[in-house]
Amino acid sequence: MSKAERLFNFRYLVIAAVLLTWLPLSARASEMQEFKGNASGTYRDIFDQNIFYEGTKYLNFDRLFRAIRRQPVRAKDINVFDEVPDNAYFTNRHARKKLSAQALEKGYSETEGPDTKGPLTVLKAKFFDSLASLLVRDSRGDEYVLKFDPYSHLALATSSEVIASRFYYAIGYNVPQYSIVKIRTDQLVIGPNALLFDDSGFQKKLTQEKLQERFLFLPVDTEGNFRASAGKILPGTYLGTFQFKGRGKHNPGDSLKAEERRSIRALQVFASWLNDYRMSRISTLAVAFESNGKREMKYYLTDFEDTLGAVLDREKAPMFTHEYLFDYGETIKSFVSLGGYVKPWQKRWKEADEKSASPAVGYFDNRYFDPGRFKTQLPHDAFKDLTPADAFWAAKTVMSFSDDEIAAMVKAGRLSRREDEDHLTKTLAERRDLIGRYWFERACPLDDFKFSGTLLSFTNLAVQAGFQDQGAGYQVDIDQMDGKKRQPVASFTIRENSIDLGRWLGHSQNLWVGISPASDEKNQKQPHVFIQLGSSGILSIEHED
Amino acid sequence: MKPFASKQIAVFSCATVLIGFIFIPMANSANESYDRYSTQYPEIAEEPAWKEIVNHALVYPFEILRGIADGGLYLVENYQLDQKAKWIYGKIQDQGITPFGSVLSFTNLGGGAETDLVKLAHLRAHFPSLIVTHTLLWNHRTIFETSAKIGAERLFMDGVHAYGNFKYESRPEEHFNGIGHLSTAGNGTSYKMEVTTLGATAGYSPTPLSSIDFDFTYQNINITDGEDGGRGIIDTTFPANAIPGLAGDDLITVGLTFDHDTRHHAEASTQGGQEKLSVAFVNGIAGSNARYFKSKLEISRYLRLGSDRRVLAFHFYGEQNNSFSAHSVPFHQMARLGGYGDYPNLSQTLRGFDNNRFYDKSAALFNLEYRYTVWEHREFKLDTVVFLDEGQVFNKYFRFKLKNFRESYGIGTRLSFANNTIFSVEVAHGDEGTNFYVKSRAPF
Numbered sequence A: 001m002s003k004a005e006r007l008f009n010f011r012y013l014v015i016a017a018v019l020l021t022w023l024p025l026s027a028r029a030s031e032m033q034e035f036k037g038n039a040s041g042t043y044r045d046i047f048d049q050n051i052f053y054e055g056t057k058y059l060n061f062d063r064l065f066r067a068i069r070r071q072p073v074r075a076k077d078i079n080v081f082d083e084v085p086d087n088a089y090f091t092n093r094h095a096r097k098k099l100s101a102q103a104l105e106k107g108y109s110e111t112e113g114p115d116t117k118g119p120l121t122v123l124k125a126k127f128f129d130s131l132a133s134l135l136v137r138d139s140r141g142d143e144y145v146l147k148f149d150p151y152s153h154l155a156l157a158t159s160s161e162v163i164a165s166r167f168y169y170a171i172g173y174n175v176p177q178y179s180i181v182k183i184r185t186d187q188l189v190i191g192p193n194a195l196l197f198d199d200s201g202f203q204k205k206l207t208q209e210k211l212q213e214r215f216l217f218l219p220v221d222t223e224g225n226f227r228a229s230a231g232k233i234l235p236g237t238y239l240g241t242f243q244f245k246g247r248g249k250h251n252p253g254d255s256l257k258a259e260e261r262r263s264i265r266a267l268q269v270f271a272s273w274l275n276d277y278r279m280s281r282i283s284t285l286a287v288a289f290e291s292n293g294k295r296e297m298k299y300y301l302t303d304f305e306d307t308l309g310a311v312l313d314r315e316k317a318p319m320f321t322h323e324y325l326f327d328y329g330e331t332i333k334s335f336v337s338l339g340g341y342v343k344p345w346q347k348r349w350k351e352a353d354e355k356s357a358s359p360a361v362g363y364f365d366n367r368y369f370d371p372g373r374f375k376t377q378l379p380h381d382a383f384k385d386l387t388p389a390d391a392f393w394a395a396k397t398v399m400s401f402s403d404d405e406i407a408a409m410v411k412a413g414r415l416s417r418r419e420d421e422d423h424l425t426k427t428l429a430e431r432r433d434l435i436g437r438y439w440f441e442r443a444c445p446l447d448d449f450k451f452s453g454t455l456l457s458f459t460n461l462a463v464q465a466g467f468q469d470q471g472a473g474y475q476v477d478i479d480q481m482d483g484k485k486r487q488p489v490a491s492f493t494i495r496e497n498s499i500d501l502g503r504w505l506g507h508s509q510n511l512w513v514g515i516s517p518a519s520d521e522k523n524q525k526q527p528h529v530f531i532q533l534g535s536s537g538i539l540s541i542e543h544e545d
Numbered sequence B: 001m002k003p004f005a006s007k008q009i010a011v012f013s014c015a016t017v018l019i020g021f022i023f024i025p026m027a028n029s030a031n032e033s034y035d036r037y038s039t040q041y042p043e044i045a046e047e048p049a050w051k052e053i054v055n056h057a058l059v060y061p062f063e064i065l066r067g068i069a070d071g072g073l074y075l076v077e078n079y080q081l082d083q084k085a086k087w088i089y090g091k092i093q094d095q096g097i098t099p100f101g102s103v104l105s106f107t108n109l110g111g112g113a114e115t116d117l118v119k120l121a122h123l124r125a126h127f128p129s130l131i132v133t134h135t136l137l138w139n140h141r142t143i144f145e146t147s148a149k150i151g152a153e154r155l156f157m158d159g160v161h162a163y164g165n166f167k168y169e170s171r172p173e174e175h176f177n178g179i180g181h182l183s184t185a186g187n188g189t190s191y192k193m194e195v196t197t198l199g200a201t202a203g204y205s206p207t208p209l210s211s212i213d214f215d216f217t218y219q220n221i222n223i224t225d226g227e228d229g230g231r232g233i234i235d236t237t238f239p240a241n242a243i244p245g246l247a248g249d250d251l252i253t254v255g256l257t258f259d260h261d262t263r264h265h266a267e268a269s270t271q272g273g274q275e276k277l278s279v280a281f282v283n284g285i286a287g288s289n290a291r292y293f294k295s296k297l298e299i300s301r302y303l304r305l306g307s308d309r310r311v312l313a314f315h316f317y318g319e320q321n322n323s324f325s326a327h328s329v330p331f332h333q334m335a336r337l338g339g340y341g342d343y344p345n346l347s348q349t350l351r352g353f354d355n356n357r358f359y360d361k362s363a364a365l366f367n368l369e370y371r372y373t374v375w376e377h378r379e380f381k382l383d384t385v386v387f388l389d390e391g392q393v394f395n396k397y398f399r400f401k402l403k404n405f406r407e408s409y410g411i412g413t414r415l416s417f418a419n420n421t422i423f424s425v426e427v428a429h430g431d432e433g434t435n436f437y438v439k440s441r442a443p444f
Helices: A003-030 A042-059 A061-069 A101-106 A156-171 A208-215 A267-274 A328-336 A344-351 A388-399 A403-411 A418-442 B003-031 B049-056 B060-078 B081-094
Strands: A120-128 A131-137 A143-148 A178-183 A188-198 A203-205 A226-232 A284-291 A294-301 A446-452 A455-460 A474-482 A485-494 A498-500 A511-517 A529-534 A537-543 B097-103 B109-116 B130-139 B143-152 B160-176 B189-207 B210-225 B249-261 B273-285 B291-304 B310-323 B335-337 B358-360 B362-377 B380-394 B406-417 B420-430 B433-439
Touching (some): A042 A061, A042 B060, A101 A156, A101 A403, A120 A208, A131 A188, A143 A156, A143 A178, A156 A178, A156 A226, A156 A267, A156 A403, A267 A388, A267 A418, A328 B362, A328 B380, A388 A418, A388 A537, A403 A418, A446 A529, A446 A537, A455 A511, B060 B081, B081 B097, B310 B335, B335 B362, B335 B380, B358 B380, B380 B420
Parallel strands (some): A120 A188
Antiparallel strands (some): A120 A131, A131 A143, A143 A226, A178 A226, A188 A203, A284 A294, A446 A455, A455 A498, A474 A485, A474 A511, A511 A529, A529 A537, B097 B109, B109 B130, B130 B143, B160 B189, B189 B210, B210 B249, B249 B273, B273 B291, B291 B310, B310 B362, B335 B358, B362 B380, B406 B420, B420 B433
């Protein structure tokens, strides 16, 4: 190799080194700016999540090694007691303190909904395919997005949106205010600069004729009213969507990656409960607002018309929630089996006689529902990183809702037929139990630890819910801290939900107690929960990932 | 109320509140000695930046591509370029012009447009049955075609239709390897064929599923050297007197076609089938020696195997050209086998062989396809197809022999939307090699 060639190659090496250093640094540098907008879109999201990240996931050494070693990664937004403290994404609500039936039905609420006594001024209209939505301002000056039901499916999308918003809010996520509103076209006044966005892709001036023409294709109730879900425009500055992967670009103070957040990972479980097919960044919103003179961020889940039995303008397609948009694994199974592999959604659709429960409920039942195999439209690393501990946390939140509480939230959908409400309540309650049973089997289902005197007591959520009987009791392993090392001091089985630790407490400042359901079968590894005890009581709780 | 009593009550109240403040938290602390929602986080060592760089080292080059793709997709969605394009296409169609694309191979792309002149003149409402259309089709090195059709979908009564048509087509690279099943690929030549057709058709459709059509056609066919530089010259490789029709022909055809079609879709049917029988008498004029009787039978069947997602598709094609004594069948009007399918090519589906690989007076062809769906999303479907083609050309009935069948087999995948094939990739193997096909339609 000549000197010139060596120099040439060296230059490339230098450029490559600079690039490799610069790429991550540039990402960090962008975080120096405060509260940045982050644009996204459906096409981009599909490409990124379903094609790019799926195609390159094993080029990431960290992910590859973890996949080989089946090594889970513990969430980083959890506190020492294995809970997610209130943050910009999540606020503990129902699981912390039971909300009343009225509060559950009401959900997040700033107003009573659009003031329909006065005129509603239309600022913007979007008419795509069979979807119709309006941005309106009411007489109080509040702005709302009105989304109407598609033709032949009165109440389907609107009730799904409102009901799901109640659930997500009660669980702990931030959601905008959603309510059902019934209006007539004579209540709508076209604003002076109102624009129309339609299938043409060109924006046009909205006219009364165009509005009337479109409303001819929307369903009306028995009183001749159009039904819409009214989503109140949130106060603050909209900064686009938030990511389900990587560090948030909005907030420089946010050092965690989305996939390291239990509150994001657990959306996989909550989405499975609410049959939320399109749970991804395009259904999110990052909003900056002023609070006590400080600028803060809040992250919202929005647009729930793809939940329960609905998907945008129609009933859920049979393969939705069973397969990703491009599901390589399922496609390969079909290919290799020469079409002989009958997919669960195909069996389910056949058993349902290829029809749904009702036009207002859409396609929503629990046949072939598998909490571990529920799939949103796009695959997300955050959902794949869900550990049994994360799922246990989510499942116990799901299990905190009683049948009556579910019914209260379903009531918010204002469905006209009692049978439809009952179907939704029954399906959601059954699904709650399926989720609880599934994830409580995969994690140590012990919770509500209390330490009084020398007695450590707990509740077995699986037994409490009736999924398991007390069985063989619990295996207890006690470690004492010897300097910085943990030394096993005792291992025994108990049948009660409490352990007297008096024998060991005097000898050590810190005690580690590992508990797992005792197994009748030898060598069967059971998931543990570890409790660290100190002189001040319980110092930490950790469910095994 | 007395002041003393008030004082007593005040003291009692204060004492109660005080006791409450002291004992209620104590009682709570006895039950739960921790705030489970506290913001006390476990200590986690932050990973060094270099580790992240190393972990992602292989991904960074692809991130550049992602950036470009994301930018493009964002632009398309944000400015609704796809919606605009769709809207513009719809508007053009509303005017009576339907542009279309045609994929014959990776390198052979083309397109065209069909123009409904009645719609273009805004007269469709006045003349709902009138047909006045013009079609233009071009595919690189394969075909240039311009045609016009005038007639009526309904004449006097329902089901009766009639139209006249004019067509000019130029095929610059028709392949020819000789006549008969023993012809060899080594004799590969190409010729250019220009066909001008003037014809009239009248027919009756007693039901939407069946029709009978009577045709009268005049064709002027010019044969010259092909434009494929890599192949031999036809009239040098094959002596003019050995190949009938090498100098071109003028032909008059009188024919009758019966069609019975119970497919529920032309390209991706899962049930029913099609039977098509046509018979024609062809006579050469203006010095042409052609005079023969042409008969063609085409049968397809689609069997659903327990589900619409598994279909066994069967196709038979038979053609017989019987020349009258002292007359001949021009080679360009003979039965042809090879390649992917018949339109815009003239050759029937024998995928392991090149287009127009076999010519002869007669042909028998069987195609069997097992089509199964491997992915679907709403109206999008991705099918895998495993196929076997068996075909042979022969001169006379008694020359038909089972051992002369040439077979090809292969596998492919077809993406369709609402049962219209958008894109297909297939690979076929025969004893002369392996062929790849990229198409925008299914062969039958």
